[in-house]
Amino acid sequence: MRTFLGQNFLKDRAIAEAIVDAARIQPTDTVIEIGPGRGILTSFIAPRAAKTVAIELDKKLIAPLETAFPSIEILRGDALKTDYDALTRGKPAVFIGNLPYCSATAILAKIITGGFWTRAIFMFQKEVARRIAAEPVTAFARYYSIPRILFDVNPGSFAPRPKVKSSVVEFVPSPDEGRLADKRDERLLFDIVGAAFSQRRKTLLNTLSTLAGQDKKSILQILKIAGIDPSARAETLDIDDFKKLTLAMGK
Secondary structure (H helix, E strand, O other): OOHHHOOOEEOOHHHHHHHHHHOOOOOOOEEEEEOOOOOOOHHHHOOOOOEEEEEEOOHHHHHHHHHHOOOOEEEEOOOOOOOHHHHHOOOOEEEEEEOOHHHHHHHHHHHHOOOOEEEEEEEEEHHHHHHHHOOOOOHHHHHHEEEEEEEEEOHHHEEOOOOOOEEEEEEEEOOHHHOOOOHHHHHHHHHHHHHHHHOOOOOHHHHHHHHHOOOHHHHHHHHHHHOOOOOOOHHHOOHHHHHHHHHHHHO
C-alpha cells in the first residue's frame, strides 16, 4: 500500500475506463500518466495512445508495471521534479492521473502552467476538486485552464478505502488571448490574488494598501480604473476582475 505517499489505489475498472474515456485519447496522442500505481488506468490508456509514459514514485511498483506493460515507458521519479518539456519533446501531451492527495495541487500547478499539455483528466479529493473548480479560489487553475468537474467517485472504489469521496476533473488550456502579455504582470496577478485571499475578511482597499505600500487614496484610484468596488472582498471577484486590477496597478 502506498499510504505513506498519500495515495489510495483505484480498483473499480468501470470508473477507470470512464476516466480514460473522458480524456478522449487519439491514436496519435502521447499520454503521460501520473502515479500509475497498480496499472488500472494504464490498462485502458496503453491500447489507445501512440505513446504512454507512466511516472511512478514507489520503487516497489516499478517491476510489476514493467512486467504488465512492456510496451510503455515507465519512469521512476517524482511528478513534481519531472522535466515535462524534455519528456514531451515539443509535442504537448494528454495527462491523466489519480493524484496523491498530499501533493495534488502542486502537481496540477506544475503541469497546467507549462506549455506541454493539451488536456488533462485528474482525480482529487472531492473537497480539493471543488476548490479548484470554484472561481476564483484557485486562481492559477482558472488562469491557465478551464476546469470542469466530471463526476464523483465513492470511497469503495479504492483500496485502501479513503475516508472521503473523490472527484474527477477535466482541464483544457485557457485561450492565449486571455493571458497577460507581460510575465511581470503575471507575477503581480498572483501576488494580488495571494494577498487578497490570505486576508479575505478585509476589503480590497485595505488589502491592496498593505500589499502595494501605498496610501488608500492611490489604491482608490487604481480600483476606480479597474472598475472594482473598494469595499469588495476577494471572493466576490472572478479571475477577469483580478486581471483588470493587475493591469491598473501595473500602471
